[in-house]
Amino acid sequence: MSTLFQRRYQENTRLQSVCKMIVNIIMVIVSAYVIVTFMCDRTIISGGSMQPVIENEDTVLINRFAYSFTKPKRYSVAAFKLPGSNSSKVYVKRVIGLPGEKIQIKDGHVYINGEQLKDDVFTDTILTAGLAANEITLGKDEYFLLGDNRNNSEDSRFAGVGIVKEKNITGSVWAIVGPVKRLGFVK
Template sequence: MRFFQRRYQENTTLLNICKYIADVCVVIVLAYVLVTFICCRSTVVGNSMEETLSNDNTVLINRISYAFNGPKRFDCIAFEQDSVDSSKIYIKRVVGLPGETVQIKDGRVYINDVQLDDYVDTTILTPGVAANPYKLADDEYFVLGDNRNNSEDSRFASVGMVKRKNVVGKVWMVIEPFDSFGFVK
């Protein structure tokens, strides 16, 4: 009888070790799937998104957030430029949606001739291409940096309007540095 009890204990220990190894493998596979298909990581370069994001913040970008619906006004998005040789990822705030007419006059943003109730209370000094009314196509977004007067964004030809196909995803959270850790508003 003792032989069977000892044998049972050995099998239980071996079974527990196998379960632990299986759990670790599942966690590793899930983390790989999460990082590869659902999220990606990027580092903020520059101060164009100041107060929300700072230079050298590392952020997670949710790639599947816009799988069914496009970005909404004031979403913080990551996008690539519409050129083959560019691998730079920009992070900006969506202001104008497809089909809308955007204009910047008297330092304020107007959407379809109505002043935007913007949460950034800054007078825009350089309206760029938005000095005149600009009608967005059905797949274009007008984006601005939160630091309106220190941002390379849709107002300038170097960035231009963001096409839907170039949107990488929604900027989800800051993961580094740790004192800035949290979700992006």
């Protein structure tokens, strides 16, 4: 009798373990879905201005709450919309200039407060300085954003985009979710 009892006890214990594992997996999936649905936006990138980090037609997740409690930091990849635009187009660029800084592009390089930006992700010579040919002083809520592919990017150097106000930044790009071969976090 005790052998039968032990066998049934072991079977029940295994069944409980399997059920717990299934419940845990379901909870992880539901939690991930809720986080992505309510905290993130998803957009498909159009263009090669952020190559090689983000490619044309990559699908990225944008953390909408990333800048709710902190300010954008230099080199973070931010998503923003143009003010007054009814378009749903989301721009994705790298934060280079922070509020209060003086930005200039001369001799093909970015200068911040008169000093050349040393640890920039872009190492080639910038061919077009645009609006930044003359020194620009950013206001207390303004950011200067550039694409990683500087010589093929519509960014803060050009009047079509210009300086980006903090209120127009919609979030931080944190992951590439498509295509599958490019899955990963954005650096």
